[in-house]
Amino acid sequence: MLRIGLTGGMGAGKSTVARILTELGAVLVDSDAIAREVVAPGTEGLAALVDAFGADILAADGSLDRPALAARAFATDEARATLNGITHPLVGKRTAELIAAAPADGIVVQDIPLLVENGLGPFMNLVVVVMADVETRVHRLETFRGISRDDALARIQAQATDDQRRAAGDVLLDNSGEPEELEPQVRELWERRLVPFERNLRERTRPVRGDVRLAEPDPTWAAQAQRLIARLAVACGDKAIRIDHIGSTSVPGLPAKDVIDIQITVADLGVADALREPLEAAGYPRLDITTDDSKPGTDPALWAKRIHVNADPGRAANVHVRVDGWPGQRFALAFRDWLRADAAAREEYLEVKRKAEAAAAGLNDPAAIEAYLAVKTPWFEAVYPRVLAANGDTD
The missing domain is CATH 3.30.460.10 (Beta Polymerase, domain 2)
Structure with a gap:
């Protein structure tokens, strides 16, 4: 199978690209969704977090109170290491299960917000980065997520820079314009690169090359x-x-x-x-x-x-x-x-x-x-x- 790493900064439009690729036939493995799944009520992950940080990280309905957890888990480096030691193996295990369940001729898109920050590009066949200028991203975060401008800028600045993403990305999708301008880029990527790449990988054949120029x-x-x-x-x-x-x-x-x-x-x-x-x-x-x-x-x-x-x-x-x-x-x-x-x-x-x-x-x-x-x-x-x-x- 072909493994595609999909990433982009907050507000860039990564989720939109993931949705289009899924509609075209890709198998989506969403790291954020997995991170929530492994600490849902009744899971070993949530039980381990309670053991490590106390029952007051739970909401009234028994679900994880994420702000309460953050207050404790990010208070010290030791606490952060404890959090990562609990959640990272569970996320990794579930990710591996979902990838293994994908068809042999599948195109698996791994939606990973911190792909660049965590150096995961070498483990993908291709890295796709969704790009948009900062002002556009801030406007989207304010309009669609209700995040204040200062908070949006702080979150953006805490992530990888655009230059770092460009260096890590094999494919850069420009989503600074109107929403309808993104889908043709994604469809062209799917038809002209991802589908033939998967076939070449599976059949172990070389692509056709053009003129010697x-x-x-x-x-x-x-x-x-x-x-x-x-x-x-x-x-x-x-x-x-x-x-x-x-x-x-x-x-x-x-x-x-x-x-x-x-x-x-x-x-x-x-x-x-x-x-x-x-x-x-x-x-x-x-x-x-x-x-x-x-x-x-x-x-x-x-x-x-x-x-x-x-x-x-x-x-x-x-x-x-x-x-x-x-x-x-x-x-x-x-x-x-x-x-x-x-x-x-x-x-x-x-x-x-x-x-x-x-x-x-x-x-x-x-x-x-x-x-x-x-x-x-x-x-x-x-x-x-x-x-x-x-x-x-x-x-």
Whole structure:
């Protein structure tokens, strides 16, 4: 199943997005609703809270008096830790139960207000953030929830900033305008990204890629790569020695194909093969193809690697799994650092990329990629010694 993390600041319209996605067929797992459910009358959660904080946290009808609980639970760090120690495991257990009950081909939307604050993005296949400017959010909180302006601003300021949400979000939905402007965005997201992403994940296939074309430098490429790296780190666990953003998109200011390249460094090819299942389950199907990236004067066997791609049709990415210390692993990092440090090298490489782009024009994949690489490969072989020298690598 596909797991989507949905978040947004107070008043941004997250609940509206959750409702639309549910109407389209998503399975909603609402963390706020779960938090209320696990401390409802008659639950072990409520009983544990009473044991910890006393019976006066109960209302007259036996339900939880939340202001009374807050007065006690947030009085000290120790009391807050006690509260979290009771409720967090129960919320986690119930969340896991609801996700496990979802269909294998389901799209599960986890509505988590504090997703960014709690660093939960790496555990999702995709993070959707609902955005709205502060004044719009304050107006909604005043109008629809009866919250005073000062209180609304205080609550907003206590949450993650818009910049933090942008860095964490794979998809940003703009809800600063009229209510009817939001639904078309959500429907397009569902039809063009979420549904095909779920299918690719389930079938372990790669998305169809478009023309081989250079794009202008995107200042968000680095943040996008970091989100991928965080998810890959979860999938790999301790099997990854390091995970790096490599390739042209890792070089600020350099035009590139809009494809993020990531390198996972492992101890040996046996580990690379052992990672096939966890990477595919996480949404990175492996391509069973043979590549020869070797350079003159080196042992071709030491350039072997495994290649995975991102199943997300909205974010093309190649994941290269290479052995620590082998020439290909070292060259990928050295080449990136060489380009970052040398403006003349960047210009030289860009000229080669432009020629490769022209060679691939009008062709379909895989012929386009073959034509593109046919231009670039001889240049890579020629600059290999220069890159090693610049990096102080004499091997």
